[in-house]
Amino acid sequence: MNPWPFVIAAYCVTFLAAAGLALWSWLEMRRAERK
Amino acid sequence: MPSLHALANPARFLKLARPLTPVLFWAGVVLIAIGTWAGLMQTPPDYLQGETVRILYIHVPTAWLGMAGWSGIAVSSLTFLVWRHPLAMIAARAIALPGAMFAALCLITGSIWGRPTWGTWWEWDGRLTSMLLLFFVYLGFMALTRADAERGGDGRIPAIYGVAGSVLLPIIRYSVVWWNTLHQGESIGITKSTIAGSMLWPLPFTLLGFTLFFAGIVLMRMRAILATSKAEARMRRMAA
Numbered sequence: 001m002n003p004w005p006f007v008i009a010a011y012c013v014t015f016l017a018a019a020g021l022a023l024w025s026w027l028e029m030r031r032a033e034r035k
Numbered sequence: 036m037p038s039l040h041a042l043a044n045p046a047r048f049l050k051l052a053r054p055l056t057p058v059l060f061w062a063g064v065v066l067i068a069i070g071t072w073a074g075l076m077q078t079p080p081d082y083l084q085g086e087t088v089r090i091l092y093i094h095v096p097t098a099w100l101g102m103a104g105w106s107g108i109a110v111s112s113l114t115f116l117v118w119r120h121p122l123a124m125i126a127a128r129a130i131a132l133p134g135a136m137f138a139a140l141c142l143i144t145g146s147i148w149g150r151p152t153w154g155t156w157w158e159w160d161g162r163l164t165s166m167l168l169l170f171f172v173y174l175g176f177m178a179l180t181r182a183d184a185e186r187g188g189d190g191r192i193p194a195i196y197g198v199a200g201s202v203l204l205p206i207i208r209y210s211v212v213w214w215n216t217l218h219q220g221e222s223i224g225i226t227k228s229t230i231a232g233s234m235l236w237p238l239p240f241t242l243l244g245f246t247l248f249f250a251g252i253v254l255m256r257m258r259a260i261l262a263t264s265k266a267e268a269r270m271r272r273m274a275a
Contacts, residue, residue, distance in 0.1 A: 011071065
């Protein structure tokens with residue numbers, strides 16, 4: 001079984017979720033502080 | 036160095052949080068990048084697991100933050116119950132979403148790691164099941180804080196839930212000792228590790244990196260909650 005698709009999938013899921021959370025939190029903070 | 040009580044003042048907290056947010060966030064991103072590069076390119080494959088062992092460098096930080104997040108909620112909730120600092124409950128609310136996300140990422144990366152290593156995506160064993168329970172406890176906390184805020188509650192019920200939920204932390208920690216599980220036993224400790232140093236060294240980079248990243252996100256979310264409640268209070272005053 002080729003291990004690399006599993007390694008790449010684990011890193012991609014983690015980084016996509018972390019980036020999404022960071023972007024969402026930053027936008028929410030900016031929107032709230034501009035009110 | 037300001038005391039904890041001094042920081043409980045929202046104005047003082049914001050004065051410190053504004054410059055600290057980008058510093059923590061970007062320092063975290065840089066450390067994660069170094070740890071990822073080293074974990075994927077510089078370390079040797081494991082003699083037994085081969086290349087799949089590289090999932091370690093993200094799986095361990097996600098597990099740590101899933102549990103550390105709830106520890107933060109429990110300490111904040113207790114602080115709120117004892118000293119009635121509203122900022123403590125804002126911190127607990129701000130930690131909940133990133134904590135839940137890292138608990139979910141721990142389960143997902145563990146499952147991806149489990150397939151080539153154990154031959155299965157999932158097993159109802161002590162470690163995996165207790166971590167899944169923690170994820171559901173996070174969801175319950177988020178639902179409870181939202182319902183409490185909508186009903187104009189004083190935050191006591193979510194705070195009690197936050198403290199009570201911490202009972203899961205030792206269960207997760209010792210699940211590999213108490214039960215015969217598919218998950219490996221403790222291999223990384225503060226003073227010693229069963230993993231070779233040549234493979235372990237990128238882990239402190241991703242561990243510290245994700246922790247700083249998490250702290251930056253929590254500060255962003257605390258600032259958003261504070262700004263929203265300030266705007267709502269201003270609108271209430273205008274309507275009165």
